[in-house]
Amino acid sequence: MTDDYVEIARQGRLASALHTAGYKLTGPRLAVLYVLEMELCHASPQEVYERGVAIYPALGLSTVYRTLDILTELGLARPAYLGDASQRFTVHHDQRHYHLVCDACGAITDVDEDRITELACSLAAGLGFKPRGQYLEIYGLCQHCQAQPARPPVN
Amino acid sequence: MTDDYVEIARQGRLASALHTAGYKLTGPRLAVLYVLEMELCHASPQEVYERGVAIYPALGLSTVYRTLDILTELGLARPAYLGDASQRFTVHHDQRHYHLVCDACGAITDVDEDRITELACSLAAGLGFKPRGQYLEIYGLCQHCQAQPARPPVN
DNA sequence: CCGGTAATTGAAATTCTTTCTCAGCTAGAA
DNA sequence: TTCTAGCTGAGAAAGAATTTCAATTACCGG
Ligand SMILES: [Zn+2]
Ligand SMILES: [Zn+2]
Ligand SMILES: [Zn+2]
Ligand SMILES: [Zn+2]
Numbered sequence: 327m328t329d330d331y332v333e334i335a336r337q338g339r340l341a342s343a344l345h346t347a348g349y350k351l352t353g354p355r356l357a358v359l360y361v362l363e364m365e366l367c368h369a370s371p372q373e374v375y376e377r378g379v380a381i382y383p384a385l386g387l388s389t390v391y392r393t394l395d396i397l398t399e400l401g402l403a404r405p406a407y408l409g410d411a412s413q414r415f416t417v418h419h420d421q422r423h424y425h426l427v428c429d430a431c432g433a434i435t436d437v438d439e440d441r442i443t444e445l446a447c448s449l450a451a452g453l454g455f456k457p458r459g460q461y462l463e464i465y466g467l468c469q470h471c472q473a474q475p476a477r478p479p480v481n
Numbered sequence: 482m483t484d485d486y487v488e489i490a491r492q493g494r495l496a497s498a499l500h501t502a503g504y505k506l507t508g509p510r511l512a513v514l515y516v517l518e519m520e521l522c523h524a525s526p527q528e529v530y531e532r533g534v535a536i537y538p539a540l541g542l543s544t545v546y547r548t549l550d551i552l553t554e555l556g557l558a559r560p561a562y563l564g565d566a567s568q569r570f571t572v573h574h575d576q577r578h579y580h581l582v583c584d585a586c587g588a589i590t591d592v593d594e595d596r597i598t599e600l601a602c603s604l605a606a607g608l609g610f611k612p613r614g615q616y617l618e619i620y621g622l623c624q625h626c627q628a629q630p631a632r633p634p635v636n
Numbered sequence: 637c638c639g640g641t642a643a644t645t646g647a648a649a650t651t652c653t654t655t656c657t658c659a660g661c662t663a664g665a666a
Numbered sequence: 667t668t669c670t671a672g673c674t675g676a677g678a679a680a681g682a683a684t685t686t687c688a689a690t691t692a693c694c695g696g
Contacts, residue, residue, distance in 0.1 A: 348672095349672085349673095350662080350663050350664075350671095350672060350673065351663075351664095352662075352663065352672090352673060352674080353662095353674095354673085354674070354675085355673085355674095370653095371653085371654085372652095372653085384674085384675070385674095385675085386674070386675035386676070387653095387654090387675085387676095388654095388655080388656090388674080388675065388676085389673085389674065389675075391653095391654065391655075392673085392674095405562045406562055407559075407560050407561055407562055407569075413653090414562070414653080414654090426605060426608065426610045428610075429613060435608070435610070437604065437608070439600075439604055441600055441604075442597070442600055442601070442604070445594075445596055445597055445600060446597070446617065446619055449592065449594055449596075449597070449619075450581060450619050450621065453581065453590070453592070453624075454623075454624035454627075455581045455583075455590070455619070455621055455622070455623055455624065456621045456622040456627055457619050457620070457621040458584060458620050458621040458622070459619075459620045459621070460617065460618065460619040460620065461617070461618045461619075461620075462601065462615065462616070462617045462618075463615065463616045463617075464601055464604075464605050464610070464612050464614075464615040465612070465613050465614045465615065465616075466605065466610055466611045466612040466613040466614070467610070467611040467613070468609075468610055469608075469609035469610065472609075472611050504643085504644095505642095505643060505644065505691085505692050505693075506692075506693095507643090507644065507645075507691070507692065508645095508691090508692095509644085509645065509646085510644085510645095525682095526682085526683085527681095527682085539645085539646070540645095540646085541645065541646035541647070542646085542647095542682095542683090543645080543646065543647085543683090543684080543685090544644085544645065544646075546682095546683065546684075547644085547645095568682090569682075569683085
């Protein structure tokens with residue numbers, strides 16, 4: 327029923343990583359993981375909290391922050407500024423993660439491109455730097471906003 | 482004497498851009514520009530403020546924020562999270578800007594690499610995205626910290 | 637060189653975000 | 667079922683960023 331999220335989240339990639347690392351899979355935590363995995367992959371703690379409360383009403387904001395911290399520590403999320411230049415966003419990641427961020431509507435498109443990965447790695451190696459993860463953000467106008475003369479389609 | 486900063490800052494790239502855009506070149510503002518241009522290219526507003534006060538004692542923190550906002554608006558700086566995952570950093574930029582960020586000591590190394598630029602542009606173009614600027618962050622361990630077993634050399 | 641004026645300023649208040657503390661609760665191993 | 671280390675939410679606190687406002691100032695035009 328309304329608790330479906332527990333089973334779904336429990337089977338997810340994030341939950342399994344937390345479990346492997348020795349963290350308990352509690353209700354509040356699973357709600358946060360569910361939100362991150364099924365609803366928002368690019369979100370501020372506040373947004374995660376708002377969605378999470380809808381799923382698990384007793385959820386506290388502290389738990390959202392704590393869970394995001396754990397995910398970051400495990401390399402499953404990272405803090406980033408995407409566009410709005412002020413809110414703290416945390417996003418899923420896989421050691422490498424490339425974004426197209428629209429200046430006009432804020433839309434974020436994930437891109438996967440091995441060539442960038444290779445190039446970045448060889449570049450780092452050439453400078454004696456041992457890379458752990460890499461993130462590229464390309465800002466500009468999405469296809470939709472290039473046509474539109476004016477403002478945001480969403481929000 | 483102690484006012485050298487005014488002339489130096491006034492002749493800088495940032496001041497000239499602000500002037501062109503119609504902003505006044507005031508003492509406090511020039512102090513901030515001086516700091517950004519001559520002392521810190523990757524800094525938090527707080528750090529900019531601290532250095533700025535040394536140059537222009539009456540400087541207010543609000544002015545630092547306001548100046549950083551203007552620079553961002555003009556595309557001369559950008560907000561970013563680099564490493565510490567919590568402080569707001571603003572950095573200079575030139576439409577493209579690539580960083581090596583050390584997980585251990587926090588050192589930030591600028592890298593310029595045309596191949597990345599080309600690759601990113603062609604990638605974006607292929608997806609109908611019109612790029613304006615691009616930023617790559619590679620996290621990992623700098624040469625120094627690969628050797629060291631433990632903690633930060635700086636700070 | 638000298639006003640006049642709109643832009644800019646710092647301080648303080650305010651708001652927003654993040655972290656900390658702590659007493660009670662709970663997942664999960666045994 | 668029991669036990670306990672780990673986890674929880676609430677509220678307090680700390681930190682960052684923004685807003686407000688009366689006083690000041692850059693700089694254009696005269
Ligand atoms: Zn768009
Ligand atoms: Zn993404
Ligand atoms: Zn280092
Ligand atoms: Zn840089």
